[in-house]
Amino acid sequence: MSANVESRARAETEAELTDGFHLVIDALKLNGIENIYMVPGIPITDLGRYMQAEGLRVLAFRHEQHAGYAAAIAGFLTRKPGVCMTVSAPGFLNGLTALAHATTNCFPMILMSGSSEREIVDLMQGDYEEMDQLAIARPLCKAAFRVLHAEDIGIGVARAIRAAVSGRPGGVYLDLPAKLLGQAIDAAAGEASLVKVIDPAPAQIPSPEAVRRALEVLKGASKPLIILGKGAAYAQADDDIRELVERSGIPYLPMSMAKGLLPDNHPQSAGAARSLVLKESDVVMLIGARLNWLLSHGKGKAWGDQPKKFVQIDIEPKEMDSNREVAAPVVGDIGSCVRALLDGMGENWPSPPAAWTAEVREKVESNIERMAPRLHNNNVPMDYHGALGVLRTIISERPDAILVNEGANTLDFARSIIDMYRPRKRLDVGTWGVMGIGMGQAIAAAVETGCPVLAVEGDSAFGFSGMEIETVCRYRLPICVVVFNNGGIYRGTDVNPSGGEDVATTVFTRGARYDKMIEAFGGAGYNATSPDELRRAVNEAMDSGRPALVNAVIDPASGTESGRIGNLNPQSVVGKK
Ligand code: OXT
Numbered sequence: 001m002s003a004n005v006e007s008r009a010r011a012e013t014e015a016e017l018t019d020g021f022h023l024v025i026d027a028l029k030l031n032g033i034e035n036i037y038m039v040p041g042i043p044i045t046d047l048g049r050y051m052q053a054e055g056l057r058v059l060a061f062r063h064e065q066h067a068g069y070a071a072a073i074a075g076f077l078t079r080k081p082g083v084c085m086t087v088s089a090p091g092f093l094n095g096l097t098a099l100a101h102a103t104t105n106c107f108p109m110i111l112m113s114g115s116s117e118r119e120i121v122d123l124m125q126g127d128y129e130e131m132d133q134l135a136i137a138r139p140l141c142k143a144a145f146r147v148l149h150a151e152d153i154g155i156g157v158a159r160a161i162r163a164a165v166s167g168r169p170g171g172v173y174l175d176l177p178a179k180l181l182g183q184a185i186d187a188a189a190g191e192a193s194l195v196k197v198i199d200p201a202p203a204q205i206p207s208p209e210a211v212r213r214a215l216e217v218l219k220g221a222s223k224p225l226i227i228l229g230k231g232a233a234y235a236q237a238d239d240d241i242r243e244l245v246e247r248s249g250i251p252y253l254p255m256s257m258a259k260g261l262l263p264d265n266h267p268q269s270a271g272a273a274r275s276l277v278l279k280e281s282d283v284v285m286l287i288g289a290r291l292n293w294l295l296s297h298g299k300g301k302a303w304g305d306q307p308k309k310f311v312q313i314d315i316e317p318k319e320m321d322s323n324r325e326v327a328a329p330v331v332g333d334i335g336s337c338v339r340a341l342l343d344g345m346g347e348n349w350p351s352p353p354a355a356w357t358a359e360v361r362e363k364v365e366s367n368i369e370r371m372a373p374r375l376h377n378n379n380v381p382m383d384y385h386g387a388l389g390v391l392r393t394i395i396s397e398r399p400d401a402i403l404v405n406e407g408a409n410t411l412d413f414a415r416s417i418i419d420m421y422r423p424r425k426r427l428d429v430g431t432w433g434v435m436g437i438g439m440g441q442a443i444a445a446a447v448e449t450g451c452p453v454l455a456v457e458g459d460s461a462f463g464f465s466g467m468e469i470e471t472v473c474r475y476r477l478p479i480c481v482v483v484f485n486n487g488g489i490y491r492g493t494d495v496n497p498s499g500g501e502d503v504a505t506t507v508f509t510r511g512a513r514y515d516k517m518i519e520a521f522g523g524a525g526y527n528a529t530s531p532d533e534l535r536r537a538v539n540e541a542m543d544s545g546r547p548a549l550v551n552a553v554i555d556p557a558s559g560t561e562s563g564r565i566g567n568l569n570p571q572s573v574v575g576k577k
């Protein structure tokens with residue numbers, strides 16, 4: 001056969017047939033998925049190549065956990081499922097932590113893993129990377145599906161997308177056995193089998209009765225409080241939420257990732273009077289925030305003796321009464337619920353008693369005033385306040401930048417010191433307080449939004465995903481990482497209680513230079529020993545729009561055990577440390 005004839009024959013075959021690889025890609029593209037976060041290998045190496053060839057952006061990571069954290073936060077930022085793709089068994093397990101994290105945080109994500117042959121796995125005959133992945137994933141996600149036939153790929157991807165984003169968002173596992181990818185079917189039949197998911201997250205309208213009840217409870221309040229959680233940030237109902245807060249005149253407390261939904265310097269923000277408003281309020285309206293450990297389960301010392309009524313807006317009916325009786329449950333999507341409340345409130349909603357709003361304002365102002373001088377210190381070595389005071393100014397000058405934040409002291413101090421001005425600009429450890437989200441979140445934030453990213457990382461926290469700095473450099477992303485190097489977990493000053501040669505368990509290499517790591521991959525490294533140096537380095541890095549890492553030398557003695565949650569550590573009655 002001549003070369004011409006041969007290539008025509010091949011073209012005809014290709015025109016008539018499609019296969020599992022291409023159906024997966026077509027199904028994702030049909031549903032608007034643009035980015036894939038992955039680590040290549042058997043059996044998905046070619047799938048990654050074909051994806052790239054077909055115009056998807058495929059970001060290859062160094063470890064699946066970070067590809068998974070990237071996908072999870074992509075879901076939070078875009079309201080579309082972030083997709084992570086892994087190889088079988090070990091790669092799948094590496095991605096699973098992120099899948100569980102997405103589910104826990106209510107972020108829509110799909111973990112798509114290649115898997116071994118069913119026939120061999122089910123008879124436990126020892127296939128390459130054998131594991132019953134579907135069974136293992138199931139308890140850790142919202143839904144888990146396996147596709148065995150190429151003609152079911154369209155429906156499988158559609159089910160995964162709808163499960164991830166509808167109702168309370170979460171993680172979904174999609175199992176793709178190796179054999180599936182190579183299965184060939186008629187191209188026209190393949191195309192016809194694809195499913196475009198119509199209205200993947202349908203509006204869930206609250207009942208008029210629930211809205212009336214909520215407004216009645218709010219109207220009866222003397223000391224009302226609104227708590228905005230990351231569900232409110234996720235909902236992308238920013239203008240209506242702002243209108244609700246402003247028209248009601250109620251002080252509001254943003255949870256960590258809801259900071260910036262309204263600017264932190266808003267006159268109704270009670271962020272700097274947290275203890276006071278939790279204790280003193282008599283009606284609390286939760287919008288996309290759970291009464292979990294981060295809110296002390298709605299009871300105990302943090303909530304004081306003042307009797308309280310709760311109004312709760314959430315898409316998940318089971319969330320109501322999880323820890324406290326909810327006097328006015330409003331079940332529905334936040335956009336629809338907030339709109340319904342606004343309609344019910346009308347234009348002449350009475351302001352809360354002035355004594356209450358003035359009391360909150362006074363506390364906010366006195367706390368801010370008390371903190372201010374500490375933020376302007378130029379101590380060397382730096383303490384958390386001096387270093388974070390610099391970053392606070394930088395974010396105020398660059399409100400479009402996304403802040404990624406993890407650590408213990410580095411997290412807790414940054415949360416209260418760095419004001420946020422726009423929605424979904426603060427990404428952090430979330431519901432589990434998990435270390436390791438840093439580089440994955442930073443990469444996805446840059447990829448999904450095109451915005452510059454400032455990642456503020458404890459030195460321990462950074463270590464969990466540090467190798468992904470190569471990924472940051474490889475894709476030339478506008479990410480500036482600042483490592484708060486205090487030489488350890490919480491502090492760098494602990495000593496080995498046995499007097500032995502090993503350093504204490506919480507202590508790292510003294511004088512470590514994290515900036516050298518990024519230089520190995522062509523990024524810009526800075527070593528900053530004073531607030532002035534830190535300011536110069538971060539501004540230069542962010543102006544350049546190139547990957548950078550600043551090693552910020554922090555006084556090893558300036559942190560506290562577990563940051564602000566030391567109270568959660570169990571105490572031994574006999575142990576010595
Ligand atoms: O009202 P009061 O008076 O109370 O004051 C409050 C506010 O009103 C006020 N405030 C302000 N004042 C003035 N101005 C402004 N603007 C202002 N804003 C607020 O400040 C206070 C505090 O306010 P805040 O923060 O709102 O309130 P509070 O009381 O702290 O809130 C309570 C919480 C629970 C909501 C909050 O604390 C919170 O969100 N906490 C999250 C904590 C968390 O998730 N921590 C991470 C986990 S810790 C630990 O587990 C770590 N590990 C173990 C590990 C983990 N996690 N994961 C994995 C996979 N493996 C192991 C490890 C290894 S942390 C860690 C590493 C740590 O070392 P690093 O080197 O990384 O970090 P460094 O500590 O820096 O060394």
Ligand code: ADP
Pocket residue numbers: 104105106168169228229230231232234235255256257258287288289290291292294313314315316319332333334335430431
């Ligand atoms: P935070 O940690 O900020 O307090 P949580 O993660 O505890 O926030 O709570 C988020 C809540 O938001 C979850 O209960 C989730 O069901 C809810 N939620 C997420 N998206 C929506 C939405 N679009 N509409 C209504 N509720 C939502």
Ligand code: MG
Pocket residue numbers: 458459460484485486487488489490491
């Ligand atoms: Mg540290």
